[in-house]
Amino acid sequence: GEDVEQSLFLSVREGDSSVINCTYTDSSSTYLYWYKQEPGAGLQLLTYIFSNMDMKQDQRLTVLLNKKDKHLSLRIADTQTGDSAIYFCAETGYSSASKIIFGSGTRLSIRP
C-alpha cells in the first residue's frame, strides 16, 4: 500500500536552515503537503505542491519535489524558535474523496 516516510527528529541552530526530508511510494500522488503541528494543536497547512511541479517557494519555505525518486523536502530558511513543531509530510490523489497518507512526522527542535 501507499507509504510516506520521514525521519523522526531534526535539531538545528537558530538562524540556520532546516531541511526536512520525506519519501513516498505512491506514484499516482497528485498533491504533496507539508503540515505543521504545534503541541496540543491541530494541523496547519504550510504549503503544498502539485506533482507536476519541481519547486515551490513561499517566503522562508522552499519545497523541492523529485518525482522520479519520490522524494520531497521542506527547507525553512533562517529557522526561528517559533518554528519548533512537528512537521508532517503527506500525499493524496486528485479527487476530493482521496485519502491523505501521512508520514510519521519530524520533530524540529531549535538550538540557541
Add this chain to the structure above:
Amino acid sequence: GAVVSQHPSWVICKSGTSVKIECRSLDFQATTMFWYRQFPKQSLMLMATSNEGSKATYEQGVEKDKFLINHASLTLSTLTVTSAHPEDSSFYICSAREQGGIQPQHFGDGTRLSIL
C-alpha cells in the same frame, strides 16, 4: 481561505458516556470529510471517510458501532464516540477539501477527548 471548524476542542467525561464531535466546513461545501485519531507523539491515523448522504467508509480495525459518523449536510459531519472508555481517550481531528480537486485538505483544530 477555507476553514474547517471543529467543536468542542476539549472534552472530559466519565466512562460510559457518549460524546459527539462536530466538524464544519465554514466557507465551502464538502461532500467528503475525514476523521483521524492521533495518539501522543504519533502521526494521524485515518479512522473513516465521511460521505454526505451515505454511509461512512471505515478503515480496517475501526469499530463502526463504536465510532458513529453522520454527514447530514454538505457542511457538517459528526463523530460520536459511543459508551466511551479510557482507551478511547485521544486527539480526534477532522479534515475536508473543497470539491473540484484544486484546493488542499484543511484540518480542524482537533478535539482532545479524555475519558475518566
